[in-house]
Amino acid sequence: MTPEEFRTAGHELVDWIADRRLSVEQRPVRPDVEPGDIAARLAGDPPEGGEDAAAVLADLEQLVAPGITEVQHPMHFGWFPSNAALSSILGDIASSGLSSLGISWESSPSLTEVEEVVVDWLRSLTGLGSQWSGVIQDTASTACLVAMIAAREQATGHNQAGSGLLGFGRPLHVYTTEEAHSSVRKAALLAGFASDDIRLIDVDPHTRDMQPAHLAEQMAADAAAGGQPAVVVVSLGSTGVTAFDPLPAIADVAEPYNTWIHVDAAMAGSAMLLPECRHLFEGLERADSLSWNPHKWMGTILDTSLLYLQDPEHLIRVMSTNPSYLRSTSGGEATQYRDWGIPLGRRFRALKLWYHLRIDGPEQIRARLRRDLANASWFADQIADRPDWSVVAPVRLQTVCVRHTPPSLAGDEEAVSRHNLDWVRRLNKSGDAFLSPSTLDGNWIARVSVGVESTERAHLERLLELLDYYAGDLST
Amino acid sequence: MTPEEFRTAGHELVDWIADRRLSVEQRPVRPDVEPGDIAARLAGDPPEGGEDAAAVLADLEQLVAPGITEVQHPMHFGWFPSNAALSSILGDIASSGLSSLGISWESSPSLTEVEEVVVDWLRSLTGLGSQWSGVIQDTASTACLVAMIAAREQATGHNQAGSGLLGFGRPLHVYTTEEAHSSVRKAALLAGFASDDIRLIDVDPHTRDMQPAHLAEQMAADAAAGGQPAVVVVSLGSTGVTAFDPLPAIADVAEPYNTWIHVDAAMAGSAMLLPECRHLFEGLERADSLSWNPHKWMGTILDTSLLYLQDPEHLIRVMSTNPSYLRSTSGGEATQYRDWGIPLGRRFRALKLWYHLRIDGPEQIRARLRRDLANASWFADQIADRPDWSVVAPVRLQTVCVRHTPPSLAGDEEAVSRHNLDWVRRLNKSGDAFLSPSTLDGNWIARVSVGVESTERAHLERLLELLDYYAGDLST
Numbered sequence: 001m002t003p004e005e006f007r008t009a010g011h012e013l014v015d016w017i018a019d020r021r022l023s024v025e026q027r028p029v030r031p032d033v034e035p036g037d038i039a040a041r042l043a044g045d046p047p048e049g050g051e052d053a054a055a056v057l058a059d060l061e062q063l064v065a066p067g068i069t070e071v072q073h074p075m076h077f078g079w080f081p082s083n084a085a086l087s088s089i090l091g092d093i094a095s096s097g098l099s100s101l102g103i104s105w106e107s108s109p110s111l112t113e114v115e116e117v118v119v120d121w122l123r124s125l126t127g128l129g130s131q132w133s134g135v136i137q138d139t140a141s142t143a144c145l146v147a148m149i150a151a152r153e154q155a156t157g158h159n160q161a162g163s164g165l166l167g168f169g170r171p172l173h174v175y176t177t178e179e180a181h182s183s184v185r186k187a188a189l190l191a192g193f194a195s196d197d198i199r200l201i202d203v204d205p206h207t208r209d210m211q212p213a214h215l216a217e218q219m220a221a222d223a224a225a226g227g228q229p230a231v232v233v234v235s236l237g238s239t240g241v242t243a244f245d246p247l248p249a250i251a252d253v254a255e256p257y258n259t260w261i262h263v264d265a266a267m268a269g270s271a272m273l274l275p276e277c278r279h280l281f282e283g284l285e286r287a288d289s290l291s292w293n294p295h296k297w298m299g300t301i302l303d304t305s306l307l308y309l310q311d312p313e314h315l316i317r318v319m320s321t322n323p324s325y326l327r328s329t330s331g332g333e334a335t336q337y338r339d340w341g342i343p344l345g346r347r348f349r350a351l352k353l354w355y356h357l358r359i360d361g362p363e364q365i366r367a368r369l370r371r372d373l374a375n376a377s378w379f380a381d382q383i384a385d386r387p388d389w390s391v392v393a394p395v396r397l398q399t400v401c402v403r404h405t406p407p408s409l410a411g412d413e414e415a416v417s418r419h420n421l422d423w424v425r426r427l428n429k430s431g432d433a434f435l436s437p438s439t440l441d442g443n444w445i446a447r448v449s450v451g452v453e454s455t456e457r458a459h460l461e462r463l464l465e466l467l468d469y470y471a472g473d474l475s476t
Numbered sequence: 477m478t479p480e481e482f483r484t485a486g487h488e489l490v491d492w493i494a495d496r497r498l499s500v501e502q503r504p505v506r507p508d509v510e511p512g513d514i515a516a517r518l519a520g521d522p523p524e525g526g527e528d529a530a531a532v533l534a535d536l537e538q539l540v541a542p543g544i545t546e547v548q549h550p551m552h553f554g555w556f557p558s559n560a561a562l563s564s565i566l567g568d569i570a571s572s573g574l575s576s577l578g579i580s581w582e583s584s585p586s587l588t589e590v591e592e593v594v595v596d597w598l599r600s601l602t603g604l605g606s607q608w609s610g611v612i613q614d615t616a617s618t619a620c621l622v623a624m625i626a627a628r629e630q631a632t633g634h635n636q637a638g639s640g641l642l643g644f645g646r647p648l649h650v651y652t653t654e655e656a657h658s659s660v661r662k663a664a665l666l667a668g669f670a671s672d673d674i675r676l677i678d679v680d681p682h683t684r685d686m687q688p689a690h691l692a693e694q695m696a697a698d699a700a701a702g703g704q705p706a707v708v709v710v711s712l713g714s715t716g717v718t719a720f721d722p723l724p725a726i727a728d729v730a731e732p733y734n735t736w737i738h739v740d741a742a743m744a745g746s747a748m749l750l751p752e753c754r755h756l757f758e759g760l761e762r763a764d765s766l767s768w769n770p771h772k773w774m775g776t777i778l779d780t781s782l783l784y785l786q787d788p789e790h791l792i793r794v795m796s797t798n799p800s801y802l803r804s805t806s807g808g809e810a811t812q813y814r815d816w817g818i819p820l821g822r823r824f825r826a827l828k829l830w831y832h833l834r835i836d837g838p839e840q841i842r843a844r845l846r847r848d849l850a851n852a853s854w855f856a857d858q859i860a861d862r863p864d865w866s867v868v869a870p871v872r873l874q875t876v877c878v879r880h881t882p883p884s885l886a887g888d889e890e891a892v893s894r895h896n897l898d899w900v901r902r903l904n905k906s907g908d909a910f911l912s913p914s915t916l917d918g919n920w921i922a923r924v925s926v927g928v929e930s931t932e933r934a935h936l937e938r939l940l941e942l943l944d945y946y947a948g949d950l951s952t
Contacts, residue, residue, distance in 0.1 A: 001835055003494040006562040010490030013566060017573030018483040031585060035810035038589035046597055050837025053566060056830075060570055064827075067586030068576040079583065082821075084575030086482040090489060090529060094536055096568040097493030099560035099777055100544040107555065109507060110543030113514035121522055138614060139819040149666055164670025165641040172642065182797035183820055190625055190795075190818065192668030194640025295821075301575055302823050319666075321658035334511035342666065342818070343615035344659055345558075345771075347778050351540075354532075359477055361526025 001053070009053035016057065020065070021072065021086065024454065028431025029073045031066055038067040074454040075433040077463065080239065080267050081372075081398075081451035083299035091355025092301055095348040102346035105334035112335050115350035118357065119306060122294065125362055126272035129285055132308040135340040136349045140266035141183035143291035143307040144233070146315070146341055148174075148191040150289065151231035151260030153318045160318070165192050171227040174198045175215060175254075177235065179208040179243045181264060184233045197227070207394055208243035210234070216253045229257040236281055237268020240438060240447070241393035241401050244268075247283035255286070263290040266305070270297035271397055273366055274373075280396065297372070297398065297451045298365060300356045304349060307341075315340060368453065372398045376450040379460045389467070392445050400448040401440065404471040417443040419471075427470040433463055477529070485529035492533065496541070497548065497562065500930065504907025505549045507542055514543040550930040551909040553939065556715065556743050557848075557874075557927030559775035567831025568777055571824040578822035581810035588811050591826035594833065595782060598770065601838055602748035605761055608784040611816040612825045616742035617659035619767035619783040620709070622791070622817055624650075624667040626765065627707035627736030629794045636794070641668050647703040650674045651691060651730075653711065655684040655719045657740060660709045673703070683870055684717050686710070688725035695733055705733040712757055713744020716914060716923070717869035717877050720744075723759035731762070739766040742781070746773035747873055749842055750849075756872065773848070773874065773927045774841060776832045780825060783817075791816060844929065848874045852926040855936045865943075868921050876924040877916065880947040893919040895947075903946040909939055 001009075041063045071082040100108040119134035137143040153160055156168045165172075174188045178200045188198055199222070202214040219229045232254050234245045247263065254261055263284065269292020271277040284290060290308045294300040309315055320339040338344045357365075376398040383389045383402050393401040404423065409415040421444035424437040436447045450460070477485075517539045547558040576584040595610035613619040629636055632644045641648075650664045654676045664674055675698070678690040695705045708730050710721045723739065730737055739760065745768020747753040760766060766784045770776040785791055792815040814820045833841075852874040859865045859878050869877040880899065885891040897920035900913040912923045926936070 001561065001563040001566070003497040003562065006497070006566065007490060007494040009566055010494070010569065011487055013569055013573065014483060014486030014490055017569075018479040018486070020573070021479040021482070030582075033585050035581060035585070036589070038586045039593055042590065042593045045600070046833040047837055048839045050835055050840055053563070053831075053835055056834050057570075060827075064586045064590060065574060067589070068574060068584045069582065071577045071583070072575055079577070079579065082575075082577040084572070085477065086479065087477040087529070089572045089575065090477070090482060090485055092572040093486065093489055093493075093569050094533075096560070096565045096572070096777060097489065097496065098541060098544060099548055099558075099565065101547045101555070101558040101778065103555065105511060106506075106545065107547070108544045109509050109511070110514045110540045113512070113543070114518065114540060117515055117518045124521070139821045141820045142818050145818055152668075159670070160665040160668070161671050163672050164665075165668045166644060166647060167670055167672070168642060170642075186795065186797050189636040189640075190667075192628075192636070192641045194635070194643055195637050196639050196643070301572060302577065302821055303819070319662065321662050342618050342621055343779070344617045345615045345778055351536075355529075357522040358532050359526055359529055361523055363524045364526055 005053065009057070012054070012057060016061065017089070024070055024073050027070055027073070029076050029434040030069050030428055030431050032431065033067050038063070069434065072452065072454065074452055074456065074459045075463065076452050077448045077450060078434040078436045080449050081297045082295070082302065083297065083451070083453045084301035085299040085356050085360055085453060087359035088300040088352045088356035090359070091351040091353070094355065095351040098348055100348050102348065103338060103344050104336055108348065111346070111348045111350065112337055114348070114354055115337065116335060118350045118353040121357060122306060122353070123308065126269070127275065127278055128308065131310055132290070133312045134306050134308040135337055137291070137305045137307050137341055138303040139305045140181070140264060140291045140293055141187065142342065143305050144183050144262065144264060145187040145190055146307060147260070147262040147289040147291070148187045148193070148231060150315050150318055151262065152191055152193070154260055154314065155228050155230035158317065171197050171222070172230040173222045173227050174230060175201055175218065175232040177201050177203045177208070177210045177243070177245065179203055179238045179240055180233055180235050181239050181266065184264065193230070203243065208238065208241050210245035210250065212246055212249035212253055215250060219253060219257055219259070223257060229254065229259045231260040231262060234261060234263045234287070236263055236265040237271065237397060239267055241440065242268065242396040242399050244280050244396060247286065251283055251286035260289070261287040263287045265290060265292040267293065267296050268397055269293065270369060273298065273362070274369055277397070294353060297369065299368070299453055300352050304352055312340065372451040372455070375455070375457055375460055376400055378457065379448065379450065382464055392440055398450045400450065401438070401445050402448060403445045404467070413443060420444040420446060423471040427466055430470070433466050481529065485533070488530070488533060492537070493565070500546060500549050503546055503549070505552050505910040506545050506904055506907050508907065509543050514539070545910065548928065548930065550928055550932065550935045551939065552928050553924045553926060554910040554912045556925050557773045558771070558778065559773065559927070559929045560777035561775040561832050561836055561929060563835035564776040564828045564832035566835070567827040567829070570831065571827040574824055576824050578824065579814060579820050580812055584824065587822070587824045587826065588813060590824070590830055591813065592811060594826045594829040597833060598782060598829070599784065602745070603751065603754050604784065607786055608766070609788045610782050610784040611813055613767070613781045613783050613817055614779040615781050616657070616740060616767045616769055617663065618818065619781050620659050620738065620740060621663040621666055622783060623736070623738040623765040623767070624663045624669070624707060626791050626794055627738065628667055628669070630736050630790065631704050631706035634793065647673045647698070648706040649698045649703050650706060651677055651694065651708040653677050653679045653684070653686045653719070653721065655679055655714045655716055656709055656711050657715050657742065660740065669706070679719065684714065684719035686721035686726065688722055688729055691726060692729045695729060695735070699733060705730065705735045707736040707738060710737060710739045710763070712739055712741040713747065713873060715743055717916065718744065718872040718875050720756050720872060723762065727759055727762035736765070737763040739763045741766060741768040743769070743772050744873055745769065746845060749774065749838070750845055753873070770829060773845065775844070775929055776828050780828055788816065848927040848931070851931070851933055851936055852876055854933065855924065855926065855939070858940055868916055874926045876926065877914070877921050878924060879921045880943070889919060896920040896922060899947040903942055909942050
């Protein structure tokens with residue numbers, strides 16, 4: 001493809017993107033497809049001699065785009081807000097267009113240094129102290145794995161350089177809760193910790209926050225049995241019900257064991273942009289690592305997850321490689337982000353944040369987050385006031401967990417659970433809105449995650465009508 | 477940013493990208509900056525109230541873009557070809573514009589199924605059998621880590637689900653060579669293998685290919701000592717000198733131990749698109765996993781690395797999570813790529829391949845690879861014919877390793893080594909061309925990696941003149 005062909009096709013594509021954003025509300029939130037449908041539409045080999053970009057765009061429009069769940073739709077309340085601010089998309093396009101290669105400082109000095117700049121902007125905007133250094137990871141899952149491996153090497157005295165985990169004589173324990181994100185357990189297992197050595201600490205039955213007294217008990221028992229409390233993963237704003245584990249009390253327990261403290265604030269970290277929410281993050285200065293995702297509520301397009309560390313030198317020792325063909329000729333003082341994570345090569349992801357923060361500006365981003373908090377609070381109040389409906393977990397930020405109990409089923413927990421899964425599924429299938437069915441104490445509930453960039457109060461009013469219709473319909 | 481503002485700014489950005497590609501040859505390959513220069517230019521906070529996209533583009537042009545190494549420049553011969561075909565950039569823009577979320581099949585059915593389609597297109601185009609299933613990873617480093625963890629769990633009988641590595645009584649051995657990519661050792665250590673248990677098998681002194689007789693000896697010794705040969709990483713086309721480890725002979729040795737065979741063909745895998753090169757990849761059907769990077773020589777923009785597996789079900793068991801909020805309501809038959817790797821969330825990376833393969837077409841891609849092979853071969857012949865120059869490793873594909881030995885320094889290995897590092901650095905600093913200095917047997921050489929999309933024969937002719945100038949200049 002020549003630059004001139006690219007120019008023409010690029011203009012058409014940009015128009016298509018702008019038009020799609022303008023018309024998002026006219027489409028169903030969720031596509032009506034079954035597994036295999038899209039692949040069947042795309043059957044056949046790629047054309048040997050190539051084809052026109054216009055033909056590909058036509059297929060994108062007619063075959064591919066109708067098969068995505070429209071997470072930018074204002075009636076999308078599933079999983080978490082997966083916002084993609086248009087300013088950040090522009091930054092992503094700039095990154096693709098620059099086509100630079102991040103394998104060392106030298107391979108693209110700007111790629112490294114813009115990353116240093118934007119990660120520090122966000123450190124400052126979220127009120128973190130200057131002792132934190134950050135790096136962009138693809139996702140919080142990966143950030144958690146990186147932290148787990150760093151913690152493993154701290155606990156074993158950097159044993160990977162010698163006899164490794166196999167040569168370490170004592171069990172290494174991981175502490176978290178059942179409310180923690182699924183990626184925490186996955187990261188622990190991938191890092192080589194044993195399933196047998198993962199401790200799920202009790203949570204408060206109402207808030208689902210970790211109970212530090214139980215943590216203290218468990219750590220003491222493990223240490224007494226010859227184990228090493230290696231890492232505790234603290235959820236600040238869990239995915240499920242926005243649990244906030246009490247970090248200061250956890251740090252009091254963990255510090256005597258020199259246990260690595262990793263804070264997973266993937267979803268809720270955006271709230272640190274609001275000074276009035278920072279009390280929820282009290283004690284952060286006592287953690288070793290922290291990750292949160294601008295690619296969720298804050299609105300920078302995927303994949304933009306931040307990992308901050310208090311001692312990046314430890315991570316660099318764990319992750320470093322230095323073969324001759326990657327050796328920089330520019331001295332040792334440059335940051336080599338390849339030593340801050342798993343992949344060697346990186347895209348210029350910092351431009352997404354640079355564009356987003358510069359064009360939209362922090363003020364507008366904060367105003368939007370405050371709008372969402374007010375909307376979620378308003379929505380929770382409406383639910384609480386409605387007969388047969390209840391808010392089943394504290395609304396700490398923008399997620400509202402709800403359950404409908406039809407009078408005819410009251411008292412039959414299992415039937416109520418089935419009913420809630422059923423109406424959520426039917427609502428989702430309609431394409432009018434999308435919620436995540438979730439479980440709490442083994443029973444199905446519905447999570448309403450407020451915070452898509454385009455979601456206004458009117459959309460929540462519409463959602464209330466839909467809840468009445470889909471939940472009510474079945475119960476009558 | 478509104479859709480209409482995005483439309484205007486997007487058009488300007490597309491023009492900027494097209495213009496940059498047209499003018500790439502007018503810029504130096506390597507920027508003349510020192511660590512910290514770019515960050516200093518960008519000092520200051522993001523503007524609270526936001527700013528115009530035009531101001532950001534102006535800074536991109538004046539402050540950021542001059543600080544990248546131009547890996548799309550036809551005189552870039554460093555590291556490896558990090559091609560970004562404009563058609564694949566278009567696919568990347570489409571992905572950003574769709575802004576869909578890949579956390580499950582349900583969150584974006586098209587994202588999953590287009591990936592299945594393109595990964596299968598490339599399986600077929602590279603002559604791999606239909607028993608292989610693939611997935612896109614960000615890089616070969618990550619793919620290697622994923623394979624290492626899968627191998628670890630095969631070797632321990634899925635011990636992560638129980639007492640983990642610590643509970644496994646016997647050493648787990650990793651086999652590779654010193655010629656393997658640095659990411660291999662890193663992946664082994666991150667996966668929890670011990671440095672003490674990594675075996676660097678002897679290589680042929682001329683080709684740097686693994687010597688299977690030494691592998692047999694080492695595996696037998698390790699097994700006799702109570703160890704478990706867990707994984708062998710086979711380089712097919714190494715980064716340094718394009719070594720091809722003899723896979724069939726390695727498989728003969730490894731299979732009796734049930735050792736996982738991972739093939740790293742990150743750089744050279746593109747050659748599998750050419751039937752006349754497939755003999756280099758003989759024995760692939762005996763490997764357990766294979767990764768190669770369309771984002772290198774083939775030309776799809778970063779980050780597009782492929783990982784193929786013969787038994788994806790094993791990987792899924794190792795990587796799987798299934799929390800309630802991610803449970804699909806669409807039955808169990810859909811592919812859930814989150815269980816094929818580390819991150820939960822994924823971008824719609826398949827569109828880069830879909831656009832690239834459809835618009836350029838396999839025929840054009842193959843023709844370009846053949847052009848590069850012919851150019852590298854021609855260049856090696858020119859070097860071999862030149863007094864004082866030598867080709868110091870076999871030219872298996874498109875990388876030519878060269879050394880200059882000035883008559884005045886002949887016999888003084890250390891001085892010759894210094895001389896070669898010196899002229900490469902001076903050439904790189906000039907911005908006229910870029911080569912990777914590399915070491916072979918402890919001495920500096922220069923690697924000329926041919927294969928940037930825009931590199932034609934005339935650019936190699938120009939490179940010969942530059943070699944004469946920079947190497948000759950110092951030696952006279």
